[in-house]
Each structure stands twice: as structure tokens, then as C-alpha cells.
Amino acid sequence: MFLVFPYMEPRRLWKRWVIDTRLDNCWTTVLMLLTLRLFLRQSQRFGAIMSKKSYRADAGQSSTSTSTSRSSFSSINITFLGTASAQPSSTRNHSSLALHLGRDVWLFDCGEATQHQIQKSGVKMGKIEKIFITHTHGDHIFGLIPLLASCMNGAGGTAEGVDDPRTEVNMEEKPLEIYGPLGTRAYVRNGISLTHTLLGSPYVVHELRSVSDPQHGDFTSLGHLPFELPSGRNIPQVDGVWTDIFKDDIVSVSAAPIHHSIPCLGFVVTEAPVPGRIDPKKYIPDIKRTNTPMTVMRRLQQGESVQLSDGTVIHGPPRRRGRKVAILGDTFDPSPIIPLALDADLLVHEATNAHLPGADPATKDSDTYETVEARAKSRGHSTPQMAGTFAKRIRARSLVLNHFSPRYPGGDTEEAIGIMRVIADLATKEYGKKVRCAKDLMTIEVKFEDRVLP
Numbered sequence: 001m002f003l004v005f006p007y008m009e010p011r012r013l014w015k016r017w018v019i020d021t022r023l024d025n026c027w028t029t030v031l032m033l034l035t036l037r038l039f040l041r042q043s044q045r046f047g048a049i050m051s052k053k054s055y056r057a058d059a060g061q062s063s064t065s066t067s068t069s070r071s072s073f074s075s076i077n078i079t080f081l082g083t084a085s086a087q088p089s090s091t092r093n094h095s096s097l098a099l100h101l102g103r104d105v106w107l108f109d110c111g112e113a114t115q116h117q118i119q120k121s122g123v124k125m126g127k128i129e130k131i132f133i134t135h136t137h138g139d140h141i142f143g144l145i146p147l148l149a150s151c152m153n154g155a156g157g158t159a160e161g162v163d164d165p166r167t168e169v170n171m172e173e174k175p176l177e178i179y180g181p182l183g184t185r186a187y188v189r190n191g192i193s194l195t196h197t198l199l200g201s202p203y204v205v206h207e208l209r210s211v212s213d214p215q216h217g218d219f220t221s222l223g224h225l226p227f228e229l230p231s232g233r234n235i236p237q238v239d240g241v242w243t244d245i246f247k248d249d250i251v252s253v254s255a256a257p258i259h260h261s262i263p264c265l266g267f268v269v270t271e272a273p274v275p276g277r278i279d280p281k282k283y284i285p286d287i288k289r290t291n292t293p294m295t296v297m298r299r300l301q302q303g304e305s306v307q308l309s310d311g312t313v314i315h316g317p318p319r320r321r322g323r324k325v326a327i328l329g330d331t332f333d334p335s336p337i338i339p340l341a342l343d344a345d346l347l348v349h350e351a352t353n354a355h356l357p358g359a360d361p362a363t364k365d366s367d368t369y370e371t372v373e374a375r376a377k378s379r380g381h382s383t384p385q386m387a388g389t390f391a392k393r394i395r396a397r398s399l400v401l402n403h404f405s406p407r408y409p410g411g412d413t414e415e416a417i418g419i420m421r422v423i424a425d426l427a428t429k430e431y432g433k434k435v436r437c438a439k440d441l442m443t444i445e446v447k448f449e450d451r452v453l454p
């Protein structure tokens with residue numbers, strides 16, 4: 001029975017194997033599975049409460065698989081929380097998106113009302129581990145301090161006396177990590193301090209310092225707050241980019257400056273190579289003949305070669321390229337990120353302004369595509385055509401547009417759908433593939449493309 005299950009996380013594979021080989025009574029198996037499901041559900045719920053402590057249970061570091069680290073995410077999804085530029089409207093809120101890596105959540109930008117949008121979406125606040133800020137324009141950062149307060153059990157200045165658990169900081173907890181350009185740390189520290197916000201757990205801010213930035217110091221004269229870890233790094237720009245600002249066994253993040261009206265970043269999240277698809281049937285005769293324990297399957301699945309007792313060497317399937325997501329902040333020219341973003345499975349690119357004669361009643365007679373593009377660029381923004389051209393240039397496998405002018409409503413009205421279709425088509429003309437326009441609370445999956453590593 002176990003053999004018909006192709007790829008599975010090692011942890012699950014192992015459980016399945018134990019169940020299938022040790023228990024031959026069918027009913028016991030059913031009962032066991034039900035108990036297991038219940039147990040997993042309960043532990044997930046518990047995990048949501050104890051989120052900080054259950055860090056990366058999904059990453060295979062649970063008690064059942066201490067020896068194997070997980071090597072890919074069960075899924076990668078993005079939920080757009082806000083897709084507006086300038087003012088939020090009745091159909092779009094300010095910029096923020098949640099990247100779901102398996103069960104972990106990383107937030108990119110945190111405009112006003114991000115926490116409300118999180119509550120309305122399927123994103124679990126307690127699962128947010130990292131927050132990446134592309135730039136310090138208010139529509140990308142105004143929601144950060146209230147989100148921290150909610151996330152970290154914070155209280156306003158109203159909590160009195162040491163009896164209130166919120167006045168105690170549990171420094172043992174894993175800190176919430178924030179990454180952003182120069183000024184992010186000062187903004188958060190001053191904002192928290194001036195609003196007398198108390199946090200129940202620690203945070204840390206890592207800044208990506210460009211070559212023209214001061215390389216040391218906090219950029220504020222205000223000292224650390226009790227809940228801010230002093231270990232925040234000032235990460236220097238090397239060869240124009242910031243490589244691996246975060247990296248573990250399964251995922252890494254790099255960043256590059258992109259051109260906007262103020263310093264702005266684009267981030268590239270890259271999954272480490274993932275195991276190939278295993279066909280257990282291929283290995284069974286050898287494994288049976290040599291009485292090798294089935295657990296060898298786990299190693300094969302990781303792409304290892306294994307020598308059996310009779311000298312035969314069997315090879316696991318080659319690893320495949322992991323998924324890559326490029327998430328850009330506001331920009332009129334993101335070319336410095338090209339080396340990092342090449343072949344991204346998904347590109348998220350802004351398209352603030354568009355020339356939509358016929359579709360947009362506010363189009364002026366004097367407007368041409370050229371004047372609209374020039375105006376967009378002068379304000380640091382892009383048109384759908386510019387986004388499409390860039391997606392083609394980096395050979396992106398898919399493109400989603402966001403950060404729309406308040407002139408272009410989101411939502412499901414006929415008008416909104418019509419305008420968004422025109423915008424998407426303009427990008428498609430340059431890109432050559434289907435383009436999607438983001439709506440608030442829309443979730444998309446970053447698909448995995450089978451590409452064997454060279």
C-alpha cells in the first residue's frame with residue numbers, strides 16, 4: 001500500500017510506513033489514522049497558540065523526524081492583502097501581501113489596515129515570522145506598528161502594574177524579524193516608544209544599507225526598547241545587491257535596490273532544490289533482495305545514492321530546482337534586480353498608471369500612452385506595459401500586477417473586472433503570456449515547475 005504513494009514529506013512517509021507495515025488489521029489502521037488526524041489537528045491548533053515556539057514544525061523538525069530536515073514546502077501561496085497605491089479606496093487597501101511557505105507566513109509591506117485585512121483573510125497572525133518592507137513610503141509601512149502590537153500581544157499605555165502579563169516581555173520567544181531599508185528600525189522604535197506601546201515578545205530589525213547609507217548605527221538617537229533585540233544587523237550592499245539576507249536549509253532571501261522616487265527594494269525568495277519524484281517500485285526488488293530496511297527510501301528521496309549490502313548502488317531521483325518568487329516594491333525601473341530575479345516562477349510587479357482610452361472615462365483627450373508613461377515614471381511608477389516588458393526580460397513564468405491607482409477599482413463589479421482585463425491585456429502584449437491583476441484578499445499558488453537541476 002505504501003508503495004503507491006509517490007512523493008510525500010519524509011515525516012509522513014515514515015508514519016505511513018510504520019502504520020502499513022506493523023499493523024495488518026485494517027480496522028486498527030483506520031482507527032490509528034483517525035486518532036493521528038485528530039492528534040495532528042489538535043497539535044496544529046496548539047501550534048497556532050504557541051506559534052512562536054512551534055517554529056518550523058512544518059520544516060520537519062518535529063519529534064517524529066529528528067534525523068531528517070524537510071526539504072521543500074508543501075505549498076507556496078501568496079495572499080494579496082492590499083493592492084492600492086496612494087489612497088486606499090472602497091475596493092482596495094494599502095500595500096501588503098502574505099507569502100505562505102508551508103505553514104510559515106512572511107509579510108511583504110504593511111500598509112494601513114493590514115491587520116484588518118489579515119483578520120478577514122485566511123492568514124494567521126500568529127504565524128507571521130518575518131516582515132519585509134520594500135520602502136518607507138507610508139502606504140507600505142503605516143500598518144506596521146499596530147500589527148506588531150497585535151501580533152505580539154502588545155498593550156497601549158493603558159496596561160498598568162506588573163500584574164498585567166502584557167507588561168512582561170518574554171525574551172525567550174523567537175523574535176519577529178523585520179527587514180527593510182535604512183530608517184525602518186528608527187521608524188519602528190520611535191513609533192513604539194511615542195505611542196507607549198508595550199510588547200509581550202521581542203522583535204528585531206535588520207536594515208539593508210546601500211553604499212551611500214551610513215553603514216553603522218541605528219539612524220536614531222533613541223536607544224533600544226526592552227523588546228527590541230540589539231542584534232539587528234546593518235547588512236551592507238555587496239556588488240549592488242544584498243545576497244542571502246536570510247537563508248536556512250530550505251529557503252533563502254536576497255534583495256536588490258529598484259528605482260523609485262525614494263530608496264526602494266525588491267525581494268527574491270528562492271526555495272532550495274527539492275527532491276525529485278520518487279518511484280518506489282523501481283527500488284523495491286533491490287531493497288527486498290538485500291533485506292534493506294524500508295527507511296532507506298527516505299535517503300533515496302533526498303536524492304542520495306545508497307550502497308546495498310550486496311554492493312549494488314541505487315540512486316535517488318535527481319533534485320529539482322525550487323520555486324522562486326520576486327516581489328517588487330514601487331518602481332519605474334527594477335533592472336538592478338535582474339540577476340537575482342531571472343527565471344522567477346512568479347513576479348509581483350506594480351502597475352500604478354495606465355492609459356485606458358475607452359475603458360477609463362477619466363482619460364484626457366491630450367493623454368497618449370507616452371504621456372501616461374512619462375508621468376508614471378516621473379512619480380517613480382510603472383505602466384502595465386513596463387511590467388510586462390520586465391517580466392519578459394527576466395523570463396518570469398508568471399506575472400501578477402498590483403499597486404493600482406485609485407482610478408482603477410478592485411472588486412467584482414463589471415466595471416472593475418473590465419478595467420482590470422484591459423490592464424492585464426496591455427501587460428500581456430509585452431510579456432507574451434497571461435497576466436493577472438491582484439485584488440484584495442486574492443490568493444494564488446506559486447506553481448512548481450519540474451526542472452531537473454543541470
Ligand SMILES: *[C@@H]1O[C@H](CO)[C@@H](O)[C@H](O)[C@H]1NC(C)=O
Binds near residue numbers: 090113440
Ligand atoms: C480595507 O480595510 C478597511 C478596514 O479594515 C475595511 O473596512 C475595508 O473593507 C477594506 N477594503 C477592502 C477592499 O478589503
Ligand SMILES: [Zn+2]
Binds near residue numbers: 086095139330
Ligand atoms: Zn506605494
Ligand SMILES: [Zn+2]
Binds near residue numbers: 137
Ligand atoms: Zn512608494
